Amino acid sequence: MYEGVVQDLIDELGRLPGVGPKGAQRMAFHLLAADPEDITRLAEALLQIREKVRFCEVCGNVAEAERCRICLDDRRDPSMICVVEQSQDVAAIERTREFRGRYHVLGGAINPIGGVGPEDLRVRELVARLADGEVAEVIIATDPNLEGEATATYLARLLAPYDGVRVSRLASGLPVGGDLEYADEVTLGRAFEGRRMISTGPTG
Amino acid sequence: MPTYRDAAIVLRTYKLGEADRIVILLGRTRGRIRAVAKGVRRTSSKFGARLEPGMVVDVQCYEGRNLDTITQADGLAPYGEAISHDYPSYTSASVMLETCEQLTEEGAPALQHFRLLAGGLAALAAAEHDPRLVLDSYLLRALAIAGWRASFADCARCGMTGPHRAFHVPSGGVVCPVCRPPGSTAPAPETLALLSALFTSDWSVADASQRRHRSEASGMVAAYLQWHLERGVRSLRHLERTP
Ligand SMILES: [Zn+2]
Ligand SMILES: [Zn+2]
Numbered sequence: 313m314y315e316g317v318v319q320d321l322i323d324e325l326g327r328l329p330g331v332g333p334k335g336a337q338r339m340a341f342h343l344l345a346a347d348p349e350d351i352t353r354l355a356e357a358l359l360q361i362r363e364k365v366r367f368c369e370v371c372g373n374v375a376e377a378e379r380c381r382i383c384l385d386d387r388r389d390p391s392m393i394c395v396v397e398q399s400q401d402v403a404a405i406e407r408t409r410e411f412r413g414r415y416h417v418l419g420g421a422i423n424p425i426g427g428v429g430p431e432d433l434r435v436r437e438l439v440a441r442l443a444d445g446e447v448a449e450v451i452i453a454t455d456p457n458l459e460g461e462a463t464a465t466y467l468a469r470l471l472a473p474y475d476g477v478r479v480s481r482l483a484s485g486l487p488v489g490g491d492l493e494y495a496d497e498v499t500l501g502r503a504f505e506g507r508r509m510i511s512t513g514p515t516g
Numbered sequence: 517m518p519t520y521r522d523a524a525i526v527l528r529t530y531k532l533g534e535a536d537r538i539v540i541l542l543g544r545t546r547g548r549i550r551a552v553a554k555g556v557r558r559t560s561s562k563f564g565a566r567l568e569p570g571m572v573v574d575v576q577c578y579e580g581r582n583l584d585t586i587t588q589a590d591g592l593a594p595y596g597e598a599i600s601h602d603y604p605s606y607t608s609a610s611v612m613l614e615t616c617e618q619l620t621e622e623g624a625p626a627l628q629h630f631r632l633l634a635g636g637l638a639a640l641a642a643a644e645h646d647p648r649l650v651l652d653s654y655l656l657r658a659l660a661i662a663g664w665r666a667s668f669a670d671c672a673r674c675g676m677t678g679p680h681r682a683f684h685v686p687s688g689g690v691v692c693p694v695c696r697p698p699g700s701t702a703p704a705p706e707t708l709a710l711l712s713a714l715f716t717s718d719w720s721v722a723d724a725s726q727r728r729h730r731s732e733a734s735g736m737v738a739a740y741l742q743w744h745l746e747r748g749v750r751s752l753r754h755l756e757r758t759p
Contacts, residue, residue: 329531329533330532330533330534422606422754423610424606424607424610424750424753425569425610425613425614425750426750427750427751427753429753429754457568458569458570458596458597458600458606461600461601462599462603462606465600465606466603469603490556490561491535494535
């Protein structure tokens with residue numbers, strides 16, 4: 313244990329994902345020895361994300377306005393929605409340049425043991441986006457693991473009754489158990505191209 | 517460093533750091549195991565797919581001071597994969613896996629639990645019965661292994677030969693008219709017959725049961741489970757009945 317503010321800093325850093333107690337301590341002492349200007353820039357960046365970054369009211373992606381850059385871009389095809397678990401997945405798919413539609417960020421995957429059910433995710437908002445009849449295809453791009461698959465199963469069943477909405481899932485070939493955000497561009501691009509239909513709507 | 521090898525069922529995983537996963541397993545001979553699978557969230561991992569919940573694997577680990585490390589995992593039965601393609605089966609499997617973790621201890625062999633869970637997951641994957649029946653059968657038997665066997669015929673308090681009509685969760689099952697404490701319920705006789713069939717795996721009776729009796733039985737099993745497990749079972753809230 314260290315005195316007051318130093319320990320406070322270690323505690324705060326230790327709450328970040330992927331940072332253990334030792335790592336937090338190492339980071340704190342690195343910051344203590346750093347150039348004061350570096351510290352100011354870091355502190356500024358942290359304050360900026362609190363003030364400027366929010367979540368897009370349409371798709372849930374990180375945004376600097378009420379709507380994100382992708383939802384505001386009218387060159388993006390509004391008839392296609394790609395459903396992902398988190399904003400990092402949007403970035404990964406954008407890197408492939410394979411998809412020109414819009415996104416929907418769920419905010420996670422259905423994980424009953426972790427206490428996460430469909431009502432804890434942005435599922436209702438997704439359904440609401442289908443109301444105007446403009447959407448023709450929903451591509452489910454949840455992580456290729458048990459929770460991601462089960463979430464896809466749930467969504468496919470939920471969306472099946474919507475007239476004129478095809479539901480597809482990224483092709484297998486993505487390594488199971490891996491995080492979508494770590495998939496390389498070529499593999500992810502291929503998974504998009506080879507996506508399989510899981511439902512074609514009631515009148516199909 | 518000492519190493520070991522065991523057949524194991526993956527109960528739960530969670531992310532650790534950038535690319536690793538902590539994996540909680542139930543080993544056939546070692547009981548519950550907590551181990552780290554390094555790099556499995558990177559796409560180049562060779563065994564990440566086999567370390568998903570509901571999978572049965574032949575696992576090799578080396579022992580660490582706090583945490584064991586998985587060095588190899590070969591698939592034995594990919595039940596989890598089939599289960600993820602049916603949502604009611606997925607939510608039922610989640611309750612089974614969570615319950616099993618709560619009823620077992622790290623390093624304490626639990627062969628009966630291993631066999632029961634493997635059988636339950638296999639039944640869900642095969643999709644031959646209503647997943648909710650498979651789950652309720654699993655829960656009654658898992659609680660019995662843990663020492664909380666429910667009685668559906670003879671009085672749970674005095675042992676008087678049944679059948680009896682009243683059911684009382686804290687007493688451990690049906691109770692006779694003399695023992696019947698306040699707060700006892702009176703389920704349908706068909707529901708008690710269904711519970712008894714689920715406990716003994718009499719599937720011809722269970723499969724032929726009516727929806728309202730299944731639903732009443734499920735409520736009673738859930739109450740019985742929550743009564744015995746202090747921490748409660750989180751995933752129970754997200755259970756979904758077969759439409
Ligand atoms: Zn947006
Ligand atoms: Zn009695």
